[in-house]
Structure formats: C-alpha cells, structure tokens
Amino acid sequence: xxxxxxxxxxxxxxxxxxxxxxxxxxxxxxxxxxxxxxxxxxxxxxxxxxxxxxxxxxxxxxxxxxxxxxxxxxxxxxxxxxxxxxxxxxxxxxxxxxxxxxxxxxxxxxxxxxxxxxxxxxxxxxxxxxxxxxxxxxxxxxxxxxxxxxxxxxxxxxxxxxxxxxxxxxxxxxxxxxxxxxxxxxxxxxxxxxxxxxxxxxxxxxxxxxxxxxxxxxxxxxxxxxxxxxxxxxxxxxxxxxxxxxxxxxxxxxxxxxxxxxxxxxxxxxxxxxxxxxxxxxxxxxxxxxxxxxxxxxxxxxxxxxxxxxxxxxxxxxxxxxxxxxxxxxxxxxxxxxxxxxxxxxxxxxxxxx
Numbered sequence: 201x202x203x204x205x206x207x208x209x210x211x212x213x214x215x216x217x218x219x220x221x222x223x224x225x226x227x228x229x230x231x232x233x234x235x236x237x238x239x240x241x242x243x244x245x246x247x248x249x250x251x252x253x254x255x256x257x258x259x260x261x262x263x264x265x266x267x268x269x270x271x272x273x274x275x276x277x278x279x280x281x282x283x284x285x286x287x288x289x290x291x292x293x294x295x296x297x298x299x300x301x302x303x304x305x306x307x308x309x310x311x312x313x314x315x316x317x318x319x320x321x322x323x324x325x326x327x328x329x330x331x332x333x334x335x336x337x338x339x340x341x342x343x344x345x346x347x348x349x350x351x352x353x354x355x356x357x358x359x360x361x362x363x364x365x366x367x368x369x370x371x372x373x374x375x376x377x378x379x380x381x382x383x384x385x386x387x388x389x390x391x392x393x394x395x396x397x398x399x400x401x402x403x404x405x406x407x408x409x410x411x412x413x414x415x416x417x418x419x420x421x422x423x424x425x426x427x428x429x430x431x432x433x434x435x436x437x438x439x440x441x442x443x444x445x446x447x448x449x450x451x452x453x454x455x456x457x458x459x460x461x462x463x464x465x466x467x468x469x470x471x472x473x474x475x476x477x478x479x480x481x482x483x484x485x486x487x488x489x490x491x492x493x494x495x496x497x498x499x500x501x502x503x504x505x506x507x508x509x510x511x512x513x514x515x516x517x518x519x520x521x522x523x524x525x526x527x528x529x530x531x532x533x534x535x536x537x538x539x540x541x542x543x544x545x546x547x548x549x550x551x552x553x554x
Contacts, residue, residue, distance in 0.1 A: 201306075203231045203298055204281030204369065207289055208271035210238040213247055215290040215410070220251050222408075223287060224258075228298035233258045234275045239265030244289075269377055269384040276372050284369050286362045286385075290410050292320075297406040301366035308338055308400045313366040314358070315406030333358065334403040341397055345440070348399075352390040353433055353445035354452035358399075360386045364407035371395050378432055382425045387432055394440060418467040419460075426456035427487050447498055450491045454506065457482070461525070476521050483513045 205223055209216055223233055235258060237245045245262070252258040261274055276284065283305070287293060297315070304313045316334055339348065351357045362385045371392045378387045430453045437445045464470040464478065483489055492510050505527060512520030 201230065201283065201302065202281035203228070203283045203285055203302065203366070204234060204275075204279035205231055205285045205287055205298075206234050206236070206272060206275035206279065207287045208236045208238055208268045208275065209240060209244050209248065209289040210265065210268070210271075211240050211242045211244060212289040213240075213242040213244045216244050217247050217251070219287065219289050219292055220248070220258075222292040222295065224251065224255055225295055226293065226298045227296050228302055231257060231298060232279070232281055234261065234278055235259070236261045236263060236271040236275045238263060238268065238271040267381055267384075269380060269388075272384075272388075273375070273377055276375065279369060282369055284367045284372065285365070287407075288363065288409075291363070292408040292410065294405055294408065296404075298366075300402060300404045301406055304336075304400055304402050305366055308398070310338065310398045310400035311368045311371060311396045312399045313402065314399060315364050315402045315404050317359070317364045317407045317409055318405045319409045319411065321411040334401045336403060337401045339399045339401075344396060344399055345394060345442075349393055349440070349442060350445055350448070352386060352393065353437065353442075354448035354455075360389055362389055363409075367392075378428075380425050380428060381421045382419070383429045387429060390433070390436055418463050422463065423456065423460045423482065426453060426460075427485060430487055430491070447494070450494045450498075453488070453491045454495065454509070457488070458509075472522055472525050475525050476518060479513060479521055479525075489514075 207219065207223070212219075220233070220235070223231075233255075235248050235252070237248060237260065239262075245260075248258075248260055252260050259278060261278060263271060263274060272286065283302070285298070285301070301313045301315060304310070314334075348358055352360050375388070376391065378384055380387060430449055433445070433449045436442070437449070461475055461479070464475060470478070483492070492514055495506070496510055496514065505524070508520050508524035508527070511517060512524055
C-alpha cells in the first residue's frame with residue numbers, strides 16, 4: 201500500500217533539505233513525495249529539484265504564492281497513494297515513522313492512525329508526554345464523535361493538526377477549502393472527522409517539530425482568521441447538532457482576542473490608550489459582541505479577569521477596560537522579557553548551526 205506524503209514549501213531553503221532527507225530515507229519504501237512550491241522567492245525550489253532528480257518518487261508542483269491551504273489542496277489532488285501523510289517543510293520524520301503507522305493500520309484497519317510528536321529546539325529534543333490517549337487505543341464511532349469531536353472546538357483532548365497522522369485517502373474525497381491563512385489544518389480535520397469510522401493511536405514518536413527563529417512580527421491576520429474560523433466552527437456545530445461545543449468556541453474567540461492584544465503590546469508596542477481604542481473598535485464586530493453576550497450568562501463570567509474584559513467592552517467602560525489591560529500587561533512584561541531572551545538565543549544558535 202502506497203503512502204502519499206504532502207509537503208507544502210514557501211521560502212524554506214534553510215530547512216527543506218533536512219526535511220526531505222528524512223522523508224526520502226524512510227524505512228518504508230512504498231511512498232510518493234509530493235512537494236508543492238508555493239511561489240518561493242529564495243532557492244528552495246533549486247534545492248527541491250536537485251533532490252528530486254535523484255529520486256523518482258518525488259513529484260514537484262509549482263504554483264504562484266497562494267498559501268499553505270491551497271498548496272496542500274493541490275497536493276491532495278495530485279496524490280495517487282492509498283494513504284496520506286502531511287509534513288511541514290521545516291519539520292522532520294523519524295526514519296521509521298511511515299513503517300510504524302502503516303503497520304498499525306494494517307493490523308487495525310483504522311481510517312486514521314495517530315502517533316506522538318517530539319519537539320526539537322536546535323537539537324534539544326522534548327518528547328510529548330505519554331498519556332492514556334497514546335496507549336495503542338482503538339476509538340470507534342459513536343464514541344469517536346461523542347467524546348472526541350469536541351477537540352476541534354477548544355477542548356484539548358486529541359491534537360487537531362494534521363501532522364503525525366496517517367489518513368485513508370478516501371477521507372479527502374470532495375474536500376473543500378476555507379480561505380484561512382491560520383487554522384486551516386484544524387478546519388480541514390474538523391471537516392473530515394465525521395467521516396472517520398475508527399482512529400487508532402500508537403505510543404511511537406512519528407514526527408519531529410522543529411522550533412525555528414522567533415518571529416517579531418505582529419500577526420495581522422490573527423483576529424480576522426479567528427472570527428472566520430468561529431463562523432465555520434459554528435456551522436459545523438449546527439450541521440452535526442453538536443450542542444456541547446458552542447460555549448467553547450465563545451471562550452476560544454475571547455482567548456484569541458487576548459492573544460491579539462498581547463501581540464500588539466509585544467510586537468507593536470501599543471500603549472494602554474491604543475489598546476483601549478482597539479478593543480472598542482473590535483467590539484463593533486457582530487461575532488465578538490454576540491460571543492461576549494453569550495459569555496455574560498455563563499460560568500466563564502465568574503473569572504474576575506474576564507469579568508473585567510466582558511463588562512468593560514459591553515459597557516464601553518474605559519475604567520474597566522484600562523484595569524483589565526493593566527492586569528494583562530503585568531503578566532506580559534515577563535512574557536516580553538522571555539520573548540527577547542528566546543530571540544537572542546535563537547539568533548546565536550542559528551549562527552553556529554547546531
């Protein structure tokens with residue numbers, strides 16, 4: 201049985217060679233490797249082509265820069281394997297990853313097999329915590345939907361990304377795109393999850409996530425994508441009558457707003473007055489205001505921190521908004537120091553090529 205491994209690439213000339221090396225050298229040989237060059241402007245493509253010339257299992261697709269979602273979509277359309285795997289171009293696969301995943305699939309006939317992830321910071325590896333979920337566990341419907349679909353709506357039970365998993369390709373028949381720059385993998389998984397009859401977990405490490413240089417850029421798309429994802433998730437909750445997910449997407453959207461405000465302080469050096477103005481402006485959004493109204497009547501409102509935020513925004517009460525922001529800034533000062541220390545360490549380590 202053939203596995204199609206899909207790797208979107210955009211300006212990753214520092215990492216793509218190592219990534220492809222770990223994929224090409226998999227102990228399980230019946231694979232095809234589909235690399236989608238998403239309009240890279242560095243020399244990523246030349247590196248990819250030089251490796252592809254030596255291995256006829258590699259297919260290279262070139263597209264104008266359209267984002268990872270479109271690149272992944274084109275990779276899925278081109279895939280000819282029985283199963284799909286997804287790898288980010290700055291990450292790696294342990295050399296036995298495909299073998300362990302396909303062996304588990306053959307033994308269980310599961311639609312999806314999921315393994316563990318290790319995280320590497322310039323060679324310093326931290327393995328994921330081994331918990332009951334990864335104890336060679338077969339999860340079938342209806343339990344799979346009843347107990348685990350909630351993961352896509354803000355409750356962390358199973359990983360919602362698409363890496364470290366082996367999928368039956370048929371799950372991706374008639375897939376759609378969501379026009380997101382961030383969170384597109386969660387939405388893709390959320391879309392196919394109701395089709396999954398069984399999921400099997402193994403306790404083996406099957407993916408290495410590499411932490412790279414720390415970004416110092418404000419993510420200007422964060423809130424737009426968060427609001428768009430909120431609408432998408434709500435439509436899926438409606439479609440599958442999954443009532444217990446509604447309150448969690450409200451909480452999740454507020455947490456995105458907090459992250460957005462923190463980034464504005466860290467990366468754009470917004471003052472308290474500027475953050476207040478931003479909050480008042482964003483609260484005009486109908487999804488945000490509806491979300492806050494919902495949380496006003498929930499147990500979430502009992503949290504003093506969010507009580508201030510919700511009341512301040514709903515009442516357009518400057519005093520409460522300022523008080524909440526000052527509370528948040530007190531926490532983010534330590535975060536800011538940690539951020540700059542990580543940037544310095546990352547820059548040093550990248551220079552010495554650990």
